[in-house]
Amino acid sequence: MSFNARITMPAQAKAGEIVEIRVLTRHVMDRGGQSDGKGGTVPRKILNRLTATYAGEPIFRFDMHTGVSANPFVSFTTRAVATGDIVFEWREDGGATYTRTARLTVT
């Protein structure tokens, strides 16, 4: 359970409407540098980027650094244009990625 996400946004909106998207993420955001007990240090392991695309178009990017707390929360808005998927992708130090998808139906 090192990663999890809770995305909150309306399931539908009228064309042209501004929708708020809230993203709460579970991640320890380990800034590293602690002793590993074997003479070395623990490497940094944080989510360093969150991006969102809407119907294939990038709409949001959040670059994260070690100052961002564990289990970060972020919210942003976008304009409802057409029915489509909003795809969230997190990039973790070391190259792993996590994705979540939420559908927005535009009426």
Place this chain on the structure above:
Amino acid sequence: MAKTGIALILALSVVVVPAGSALSEIKSGSEFLSPELRRQQADETRNPAFFWVEQGRELFSRRPAPDAQACIACHVDPQQKLRGAATRYPQVDAATGKLLNLEGRIEQCRVERQKQPAFGYESPELLSMTAYLASLSRGLPMQVKTDGAANPFFEAGRAFFERRQGQLNLSCQQCHDGLVGQKLRGDTISHGAGTGYPAYRLEWNDVGSLHRRLRACSLGVRATQFDYGSAEYLALELYLAGRAKGLPVETPGLRR
């Protein structure tokens, strides 16, 4: 250093603690938070502790091993059947005469009935399971037994609460009764009700048990930190729960 300085000033400013506090006036820890944090606690989209509740719910319905039963196999419909359970802990275990808190009861089922190795105090699994089961009682009033077999534990907890301890020579009561509403290092001192635990503390960046909070308070006055699940903290937990009788369970809480 700054920490010690402030705590010392506080120690010096403690003069008299009114005897016999009015128990009816005990308020939840969340009443002393900023309005923003209080809103954030109730908001599942903002309070990270709900991840732990979710993890607990999953663990509860999953078989821990192919030949073992899931908790839910014996506890069907937990939303109904285990709603309210957390309001009655800590309680004396009828079979052994020991005082068990919710963590202790979960571990007992885990080991004796599920035949699995104990999760271990403060493990993410036990925290999740405790947060999940306590969350089923959200909004229900605390109603622990403090008489009968529980009474000696309750009285031991009270004695602990009232005893001055540590290098700063402060009792729990001096802060959580005598100095309620005063500021200490950015916190507003509450009654120490503990009804939101396991809770997500911003300082921890994590969910922790009530005993972890108690260890932080013991350290704060430079007193002995007892072990997680120790007899001392269990008795203290019962005393706090008895004092908080009638206050709603808030788990998973959000604290500074």
